[in-house]
Amino acid sequence: MKEPPRYVILGANLAGGTAAETLRKEGFDGRIVLVGAEPDGPYERPPLSKEYLRHESPRDDVFLNPLEYYREQDIELRRGQKAVRLDAAGKSVVLESGDEVPYDRLLITTGTTPRELRVPGADRESIFYLRTLRDSDALGEALQKRPRVLVIGAGFIGSEVAASARSLGCEVTMLEVAPVPLVRALGEQLGAVYADFHREQGVEVRTNTGIAEFRGSGRLEAAVTTSGDTIPCDVAVIGVGVAPATAFLEGSGVVIENGVLTDELCRANVPDVFAAGDVANWWHPTWQERLRLEHYDNAVNQGTAAAKSMLGKGEPYAPIPYFWSDQYDLNLQYLGYASRWDEIVLRGSPAEHSFSAFYLLDGRVRACLSVNRFPDQAAARRLISAGSPVDGRRLADETVEIEQPTES
Amino acid sequence: MSEAGEDFEAVANEGDIKDGGLLGVDVGGRRVVLAKLEGRVYAIGGVCTHMGGDLAQGTLEGGTVRCPLHRGGFDIKTGEALVPPPRRPEPVYDVKLQGGRIWVSRRPRG
Numbered sequence: 041m042k043e044p045p046r047y048v049i050l051g052a053n054l055a056g057g058t059a060a061e062t063l064r065k066e067g068f069d070g071r072i073v074l075v076g077a078e079p080d081g082p083y084e085r086p087p088l089s090k091e092y093l094r095h096e097s098p099r100d101d102v103f104l105n106p107l108e109y110y111r112e113q114d115i116e117l118r119r120g121q122k123a124v125r126l127d128a129a130g131k132s133v134v135l136e137s138g139d140e141v142p143y144d145r146l147l148i149t150t151g152t153t154p155r156e157l158r159v160p161g162a163d164r165e166s167i168f169y170l171r172t173l174r175d176s177d178a179l180g181e182a183l184q185k186r187p188r189v190l191v192i193g194a195g196f197i198g199s200e201v202a203a204s205a206r207s208l209g210c211e212v213t214m215l216e217v218a219p220v221p222l223v224r225a226l227g228e229q230l231g232a233v234y235a236d237f238h239r240e241q242g243v244e245v246r247t248n249t250g251i252a253e254f255r256g257s258g259r260l261e262a263a264v265t266t267s268g269d270t271i272p273c274d275v276a277v278i279g280v281g282v283a284p285a286t287a288f289l290e291g292s293g294v295v296i297e298n299g300v301l302t303d304e305l306c307r308a309n310v311p312d313v314f315a316a317g318d319v320a321n322w323w324h325p326t327w328q329e330r331l332r333l334e335h336y337d338n339a340v341n342q343g344t345a346a347a348k349s350m351l352g353k354g355e356p357y358a359p360i361p362y363f364w365s366d367q368y369d370l371n372l373q374y375l376g377y378a379s380r381w382d383e384i385v386l387r388g389s390p391a392e393h394s395f396s397a398f399y400l401l402d403g404r405v406r407a408c409l410s411v412n413r414f415p416d417q418a419a420a421r422r423l424i425s426a427g428s429p430v431d432g433r434r435l436a437d438e439t440v441e442i443e444q445p446t447e448s
Numbered sequence: 449m450s451e452a453g454e455d456f457e458a459v460a461n462e463g464d465i466k467d468g469g470l471l472g473v474d475v476g477g478r479r480v481v482l483a484k485l486e487g488r489v490y491a492i493g494g495v496c497t498h499m500g501g502d503l504a505q506g507t508l509e510g511g512t513v514r515c516p517l518h519r520g521g522f523d524i525k526t527g528e529a530l531v532p533p534p535r536r537p538e539p540v541y542d543v544k545l546q547g548g549r550i551w552v553s554r555r556p557r558g
Contacts, residue, residue, distance in 0.1 A: 364518050
């Protein structure tokens with residue numbers, strides 16, 4: 041009798057867990073092996089820097105499904121097992137334990153790992169990174185004592201941790217080597233708005249500066265910045281970016297270039313190997329450019345798309361990217377993708393915590409950031425999809441409705 | 449006492465909600481969102497099961513209500529959580545149209 045097909049997913053996280061769910065929902069009745077490096081089953085990361093970190097939501101809420109689900113669905117969940125090598129010719133994955141896991145089709149959803157900050161004293165206690173559920177457990181515990189917190193890196197993780205720590209009543213200093221927070225995602229103008237938001241809440245924001253050294257006898261007592269300032273602190277949180285988790289693919293023949301290179305059907309260059317989520321650098325067929333996104337929405341949607349593609353039911357993956365970030369009472373939503381722009385049109389008032397910023401390139405909306413202003417997002421979705429020229433002055437004028445896209 | 453029965457409460461006029469629109473109402477102290485699709489009115493729990501977003505401030509896309517906070521989606525007919533982040537369903541309420549008014553069951557179905 042012929043063996044049932046065996047699909048292996050590396051990365052028991054949002055993208056991988058969603059892909060496994062999708063395979064079953066789509067009627068796949070072969071074997072599914074879901075391998076994760078972490079001790080926990082697939083969970084969602086957004087709460088780890090927000091409500092879960094602040095001890096406002098229970099642990100059970102972070103998981104995609106209870107563990108029974110995987111047994112019921114006959115998904116072989118193998119936790120705490122890291123892949124160390126891919127044998128693409130022999131179609132098997134070698135795990136840290138030495139176990140070999142053969143596959144007929146393989147989906148890589150290994151995500152990213154935090155970049156380490158290598159400065160003197162970086163091995164002191166009370167210096168945290170935040171990527172995993174266990175990281176959040178440890179940091180959340182430390183924040184309960186209301187320590188003085190130093191956040192290094194004002195990207196989304198750093199900014200959200202700063203907001204959470206401040207909301208808990210901690211004294212917070214946030215450092216950023218760039219001139220403003222969130223500069224990579226939002227640009228200088230909107231990054232400056234976010235710097236103001238944090239300062240309003242009492243966070244000390246210091247920009248254009250990094251960390252030179254951590255000090256303290258045993259435990260952390262202070263950090264010295266590259267500008268030469270000493271900042272007393274009890275806890276430091278490092279959020280200086282992440283890198284695609286692709287070390288195990290070295291020598292496998294899978295092309296790595298800022299993640300696993302895939303086509304619009306989530307396929308890598310090697311037969312029967314697919315990738316999705318934070319680790320995938322894919323070709324966006326309508327925008328005709330490569331994207332690698334580190335966002336919740338992409339993990340869900342690309343995990344779903346890759347699973348369908350594995351089943352031979354794939355469709356070109358061409359989403360309008362979307363992400364959110366909640367800091368204090370500010371609900372940020374960002375739709376689209378703009379790595380460059382000619383102009384940013386503001387609608388509404390940052391000072392009143394209700395505005396949208398439209399990122400225009402060649403007179404067309406490429407992206408829209410909204411803070412506490414969801415209705416603008418629906419309008420922006422139409423404008424981004426249509427890709428038709430817009431009138432920036434009208435977009436900025438709150439007394440008139442946002443125009444509908446013109447027929448092209 | 450009501451025309452539609454003890455178990456129903458009049459919450460709005462039929463004209464208060466347009467096709468493709470949403471309307472937030474309170475029924476028996478609970479927040480409920482009404483959605484009108486192809487002339488029919490549906491009612492499900494109005495507070496997102498993810499982070500408590502007010503679904504009435506969201507949008508109706510096909511038969512899916514999208515939350516204004518993180519775009520989570522619920523089926524307006526079954527309450528099923530169709531689009532994450534929410535994973536728990538919304539309760540579903542029965543709806544009757546009578547005398548130009550929209551009546552919603554005081555308790556959710558099931």
